[in-house]
Amino acid sequence: MMKLDILVLPVHPDDAELGCSGTILKHIALGKKVGIVDLTRGELGTRGSAEVRAKEAAASAEILGLSVRENLGIPDGFFENTKEYQLKVISVIRKYRPEIVITNAYYDRHPDHGRSSDLVETSTFLAGLRKVETIADNEPQEAWRPKLLLHFIQDHYIRPDVLVDVTEFWDKKIDSIRAFGSQFHNPEWENEPQTYISSPEFLRGIEARATEFGKSIGAKYAEGFTSRKILGVDNLFDLK
Numbered sequence: 001m002m003k004l005d006i007l008v009l010p011v012h013p014d015d016a017e018l019g020c021s022g023t024i025l026k027h028i029a030l031g032k033k034v035g036i037v038d039l040t041r042g043e044l045g046t047r048g049s050a051e052v053r054a055k056e057a058a059a060s061a062e063i064l065g066l067s068v069r070e071n072l073g074i075p076d077g078f079f080e081n082t083k084e085y086q087l088k089v090i091s092v093i094r095k096y097r098p099e100i101v102i103t104n105a106y107y108d109r110h111p112d113h114g115r116s117s118d119l120v121e122t123s124t125f126l127a128g129l130r131k132v133e134t135i136a137d138n139e140p141q142e143a144w145r146p147k148l149l150l151h152f153i154q155d156h157y158i159r160p161d162v163l164v165d166v167t168e169f170w171d172k173k174i175d176s177i178r179a180f181g182s183q184f185h186n187p188e189w190e191n192e193p194q195t196y197i198s199s200p201e202f203l204r205g206i207e208a209r210a211t212e213f214g215k216s217i218g219a220k221y222a223e224g225f226t227s228r229k230i231l232g233v234d235n236l237f238d239l240k
Helices: 015-029 049-066 083-096 111-126 167-178 200-216
Strands: 006-009 034-038 068-071 100-103 148-152 162-165 222-226
Touching: 006 015, 006 083, 015 034, 015 049, 015 068, 015 100, 015 148, 015 162, 015 167, 015 222, 034 083, 049 068, 049 167, 083 111, 100 111, 111 148, 162 200, 167 200, 200 222
Parallel strands: 006 034, 006 100, 034 068, 100 148
Antiparallel strands: 148 222, 162 222
């Protein structure tokens, strides 16, 4: 079974692209194996459909160069942080045994983001308990707890604990976002209902946030992450 260095667990297809695709691209360029497992199919989205979004997610995966992209099929909008869904997330963490997990923001405009953040945080801890039993391919899975859980920052501003310079990968990040043509500003979908994220201003806001974060570390663009765990470095000269 493939082992991943980084596993991204966003609640909706396109959340990873918006929140951390620059960081994904940067680490793949460094030789790391990165995968995305979307928790839901985004079937409640105003525009498009689950089937359309699955095709868009596959197209984005090609742009990003992911090792894996899957979907857990948890119900969009109506899931809770329950044992049923925890076991699904635990199983995929144990399947890919990542060193780092990245997921949604602690809280946000969309209530799914905060609830999925809690679900993944709980599941990441439980995945390390050997008495929590999961089965895959008719075999019991071994316990596995990632070394680090990070949360990307979404619509609501949250002060980041760490910033990653993604300047070199910005254009490709935007390409991965635009792969979701049903969701964001796209003349081909102009006859569909317009939404908060389908306006041209939405993507300009994504760039503005990245510019703001970049300025803090002397870069053109950066992505921000939060961590409940205190982060450390080997020496002070690693800091920007």
